[in-house]
Amino acid sequence: MSAALLQTVDLSIRFGGVEAVRGVNLTLAERELRCLIGPNGAGKSTLFKMLTGQLKPTAGRIVFRGQDITGDHTHLIARRGIGIKTQVPSLFDGLTVREHLWLSARRTNAAPRARQVAEEILERVGLGAVAEQVTGRLAHGQRQWVELGTVLAGNPELILLDEPAAGMTHDEVARTAELVREINRTHALIVVEHDMQFVKMIARMVTVMHQGAVLVEDTMDRILKDSSVRDVYLGKHGGG
Amino acid sequence: MDLAAVLTLEILNGIASLALISIGLAIIFGMMRVINLAHGEFLMLGGYAAIVATNHGVNIWFSMLVVAPVVVGIIGVIAERAIIRFLYGRMIDTLLATWGLSLFFIGAVTTIFGNTVAGIGAPLGSIAVGRYTISLYRVVLIGITAIILAVIFVVLRRTRLGLIARATMENPDMAAALGVSPARVYATTFGVGAALTGVAGGLLAPISGILPTVGAAYVAKAFITVISGGTAILAGTVAASGLFGSVGQLLTYFTTPVIGEAGLLAAAILLLRLLPHGITGKFFRRSL
Amino acid sequence: MRAGRIAPGFIVTAAIMVGVALGVPRVVDEFGLLQLTVFAAMCILALSLGVVWGYGGILCFGQSAFFGLGAYAYAVTAVNLGESTVAVLVAIALPAAFAALLGYFMFYGRLSDVYLGVITLSVTLIFFNLVNSTAGDAYRIGKARLNGFNGMPSLPTLNVPGDPGRLLDPTETFYVVMALLVLVYLGLHALLATRFGRVVVAIRENETRCELLGYDVRLHKLLIFTVGGGIAGLAGSLFANWGAFVSPTVFSLGMTSQIIIWVIVGGLGTLLGPIIGCLIMQYLATTLGTQQIANTSLIFGAIFLAFVLLVPRGLVPSLVALGARFPGPARSRRLEPGP
Numbered sequence: 001m002s003a004a005l006l007q008t009v010d011l012s013i014r015f016g017g018v019e020a021v022r023g024v025n026l027t028l029a030e031r032e033l034r035c036l037i038g039p040n041g042a043g044k045s046t047l048f049k050m051l052t053g054q055l056k057p058t059a060g061r062i063v064f065r066g067q068d069i070t071g072d073h074t075h076l077i078a079r080r081g082i083g084i085k086t087q088v089p090s091l092f093d094g095l096t097v098r099e100h101l102w103l104s105a106r107r108t109n110a111a112p113r114a115r116q117v118a119e120e121i122l123e124r125v126g127l128g129a130v131a132e133q134v135t136g137r138l139a140h141g142q143r144q145w146v147e148l149g150t151v152l153a154g155n156p157e158l159i160l161l162d163e164p165a166a167g168m169t170h171d172e173v174a175r176t177a178e179l180v181r182e183i184n185r186t187h188a189l190i191v192v193e194h195d196m197q198f199v200k201m202i203a204r205m206v207t208v209m210h211q212g213a214v215l216v217e218d219t220m221d222r223i224l225k226d227s228s229v230r231d232v233y234l235g236k237h238g239g240g
Numbered sequence: 241m242d243l244a245a246v247l248t249l250e251i252l253n254g255i256a257s258l259a260l261i262s263i264g265l266a267i268i269f270g271m272m273r274v275i276n277l278a279h280g281e282f283l284m285l286g287g288y289a290a291i292v293a294t295n296h297g298v299n300i301w302f303s304m305l306v307v308a309p310v311v312v313g314i315i316g317v318i319a320e321r322a323i324i325r326f327l328y329g330r331m332i333d334t335l336l337a338t339w340g341l342s343l344f345f346i347g348a349v350t351t352i353f354g355n356t357v358a359g360i361g362a363p364l365g366s367i368a369v370g371r372y373t374i375s376l377y378r379v380v381l382i383g384i385t386a387i388i389l390a391v392i393f394v395v396l397r398r399t400r401l402g403l404i405a406r407a408t409m410e411n412p413d414m415a416a417a418l419g420v421s422p423a424r425v426y427a428t429t430f431g432v433g434a435a436l437t438g439v440a441g442g443l444l445a446p447i448s449g450i451l452p453t454v455g456a457a458y459v460a461k462a463f464i465t466v467i468s469g470g471t472a473i474l475a476g477t478v479a480a481s482g483l484f485g486s487v488g489q490l491l492t493y494f495t496t497p498v499i500g501e502a503g504l505l506a507a508a509i510l511l512l513r514l515l516p517h518g519i520t521g522k523f524f525r526r527s528l
Numbered sequence: 529m530r531a532g533r534i535a536p537g538f539i540v541t542a543a544i545m546v547g548v549a550l551g552v553p554r555v556v557d558e559f560g561l562l563q564l565t566v567f568a569a570m571c572i573l574a575l576s577l578g579v580v581w582g583y584g585g586i587l588c589f590g591q592s593a594f595f596g597l598g599a600y601a602y603a604v605t606a607v608n609l610g611e612s613t614v615a616v617l618v619a620i621a622l623p624a625a626f627a628a629l630l631g632y633f634m635f636y637g638r639l640s641d642v643y644l645g646v647i648t649l650s651v652t653l654i655f656f657n658l659v660n661s662t663a664g665d666a667y668r669i670g671k672a673r674l675n676g677f678n679g680m681p682s683l684p685t686l687n688v689p690g691d692p693g694r695l696l697d698p699t700e701t702f703y704v705v706m707a708l709l710v711l712v713y714l715g716l717h718a719l720l721a722t723r724f725g726r727v728v729v730a731i732r733e734n735e736t737r738c739e740l741l742g743y744d745v746r747l748h749k750l751l752i753f754t755v756g757g758g759i760a761g762l763a764g765s766l767f768a769n770w771g772a773f774v775s776p777t778v779f780s781l782g783m784t785s786q787i788i789i790w791v792i793v794g795g796l797g798t799l800l801g802p803i804i805g806c807l808i809m810q811y812l813a814t815t816l817g818t819q820q821i822a823n824t825s826l827i828f829g830a831i832f833l834a835f836v837l838l839v840p841r842g843l844v845p846s847l848v849a850l851g852a853r854f855p856g857p858a859r860s861r862r863l864e865p866g867p
Contacts (some may be wrong), residue, residue, distance in 0.1 A: 054736075074736075074739040075738060075739045075740075075742050075743055075744050075745065078739065078740055078741060078742035079742040083740070083741075084740055086740075090732050090734060090736055090737040090740070091734065091737060092730050092733035092737065093733060095730065095733060095735075099726075103726060103727070103730055104741050105740065106723055106726075107741060107742050107743060108742075111723070150741070154741055154742060159851050179633060198614075249561060275642070276831050277785075280535070323833060323836075323837070324554050326837065327836070331738075332719065332792055332796065333836050334794075335788070336789065336792045336810035336832055336835065336836045337833060337836040337837075339785060339789065339832060340828070340829045340830070340831070340832025340833040340836065341829060341833065342829065343825040343828045343829030343832065344825070344826055344829025344830060344833065345829070346825045346826075346829070347822070347824065347825035347826025347827070347828075347829055348826055350823050350825065350826075351822070357706065421867075431753060440563045456781050456782070459649075459781075460649060460653055460781055463649070464646050464649070464650055467642055467643060467646040468646070489802060496661070498657055498658065498660070498661040501653075501654075501657045502654050502658055505650040505651075505653055505654045506650075506654065508646065508647070508650050509647050509650050509651065512639060512641070512643050512646065512647050513634070513637045513647075516637060516639050516640075516643055517643070517645075518643070
């Protein structure tokens with residue numbers, strides 16, 4: 001059995017009186033695709049922010065590729081190989097799509113190679129048509145893809161996707177799911193999503209969070225049948 | 241014993257002066273995020289208003305506490321309506337515009353009153369504290385400042401006007417949906433901030449002579465106090481004034497005024513390093 | 529990305545500057561030449577804030593601190609050594625070192641925008657107050673008496689390197705200052721075209737995203753801030769040399785505000801903007817200063833107000849936008865610095 005790529009041990013964070021994440025134990029294998037679902041406020045985005053170093057946990061550890069990265073600086077964690085597409089797309093509004101990809105690729109590649117990587121990603125994500133567009137003017141769905149491509153260009157081993165299908169049309173959602181499955185061939189992914197159709201298109205193992213803790217972790221089929229999950233979350237959607 | 245009393249009064253006076261010159265700016269910056277570089281000139285205009293009124297026979301207290309704020313308040317509202325309101329959210333343009341206003345006021349006042357120092361004598365004379373004599377006016381100033389701050393607190397906390405102002409600052413669209421005119425609120429708030437600065441200028445006029453260029457001496461300190469105070473307007477201003485005023489006065493007493501000034505500025509630097517969002521960014525966060 | 533290659537717009541601008549440098553002494557009298565020399569030195573100062581603020585997004589309200597440090601460093605060193613070459617080098621190194629220290633203090637403390645502005649403002653005011661009070665014999669560094677608010681007069685001016693007796697005449701001084709201006713201008717453009725420069729610009733756009741891509745934001749800010757400090761120091765030495773005099777006003781609120789105004793008027797985010805803004809404001813200050821019709825401050829204030837209401841983005845970006853309405857050669861890319 002291969003060593004885990006990512007492991008969180010009793011990871012917790014407390015803000016004032018509120019414990020936003022409580023004792024989360026998560027293990028992810030190399031090139032695994034995990035879906036992280038749960039109602040709003042369950043702590044999913046907060047968990048992501050701890051993984052990227054944007055928030056410091058108040059208890060517990062994060063182990064990535066065998067190294068303890070708990071509380072490390074954001075840019076150092078990014079260099080170790082964790083990338084994130086944030087809930088609200090975080091881009092350089094004044095720069096073009098190509099410039100985004102180039103900047104991301106340039107950190108680990110010399111200039112000519114970075115240009116090549118940018119071209120490759122443009123094609124892979126399907127952004128060739130808008131390569132020279134300033135991202136501030138792109139539609140929401142395209143911005144999500146730009147951010148995804150930008151993260152990809154840095155070639156991180158683990159990619160965190162926070163609501164990649166949010167605000168997308170049905171076709172865009174299908175395209176994104178296809179993209180995620182394709183990326184999963186070479187990268188590990190943790191995907192937070194509310195869109196159950198999207199989750200069903202990509203999911204194998206699903207972790208359900210509720211009020212900061214892990215409620216249940218199982219395959220998609222069994223999750224759909226789990227009554228506690230339904231009570232907490234799926235009940236609002238009236239089942240699959 | 242008398243020394244301790246005098247020193248305490250000096251420190252309180254230092255704190256009060258800082259708080260006075262800063263509170264108007266705190267309201268304008270704290271509630272509207274407008275960096276008003278003409279703040280020093282509002283002080284100067286308040287001083288001139290008080291002096292001119294007094295020299296024309298108006299009672300000095302009336303000049304300082306009524307004429308000065310009314311005059312500067314009106315000027316503030318005009319400035320807001322004519323210029324500032326087009327620039328909300330554009331910090332750099334606001335910087336340039338208020339700097340322009342500042343120069344404009346300096347130029348206008350110089351043209352009207354010339355370049356010489358104008359002044360009025362401090363009322364109330366002096367009192368003896370043990371072996372020392374101090375100006376009674378300076379002591380009374382401490383009390384007046386406290387009253388002004390208390391009034392602001394009450395207005396913001398307890399009155400409908402204060403509530404509307406706070407709500408509009410938090411969420412102008414929502415306030416508009418509830419029937420409040422954000423434009424009116426902005427104009428009023430700016431006017432009130434200007435008026436408070438005018439009062440400060442008037443009250444400080446008997447202590448130091450007024451020149452058209454006197455604003456520069458105050459604007460930097462006011463800014464540093466307001467920013468170091470953090471987002472809570474009153475608590476921040478009081479806390480920052482308290483800290484810097486004490487440091488400045490103590491250092492001035494034990495060394496020289498220059499070291500006192502430098503010490504005050506250094507304290508600000510140190511404070512912001514430790515608390516990158518000002519005092520009330522960390523402590524007293526929920527207060528006014 | 530044409531990294532490393534200098535865009536045509538820059539070559540043109542640099543060529544114009546060189547042309548001006550060579551042609552001006554032939555047509556202008558000595559007084560005019562001296563005026564233009566100090567204008568050029570101030571343009572270098574404007575560039576320093578232009579790159580730190582316009583490209584780095586760092587709201588430095590106290591750029592005059594480095595300018596003043598450079599001026600005084602030149603003064604003290606030149607008086608002590610009797611020679612100008614080392615003095616100029618010290619005038620670059622000392623402010624740069626101080627900027628590195630201050631930058632470390634601020635950026636590694638996660639300070640940003642307005643709070644940073646206030647700290648930098650405080651720093652320059654501290655310098656002003658301290659230096660202002662150094663009148664009297666007790667305050668001296670080596671042979672140089674600081675003289676407080678009186679200032680330091682009769683400073684040794686630029687001499688040919690290695691030959692302290694051979695001072696530069698006004699025309700030669702003008703050439704040197706213009707050459708330095710061109711060098712700084714081209715140098716900054718080249719710097720901004722490197723990966724380092726592009727990361728700096730990206731940080732200005734979205735600091736968090738830059739960090740998430742693995743770039744050390746604090747270090748980049750620190751470095752660009754240091755570069756700005758050194759350039760401002762260079763300008764300070766040239767200014768001190770121009771009047772053979774330096775006084776604490778180099779640290780004053782008025783001085784630091786002027787630099788900010790130049791950059792705003794010329795346009796944030798370009799290298800040419802601060803130069804143009806500086807030239808216009810300096811020219812206005814000198815011509816308006818001599819007329820008697822109305823108070824100078826009044827006129828300046830009115831100009832600023834009119835400017836902000838009518839030309840909000842600054843001159844160069846507005847002109848560029850105007851030019852963009854007409855079809856022409858490929859428009860400049862965002863990551864590559866504008867003209």
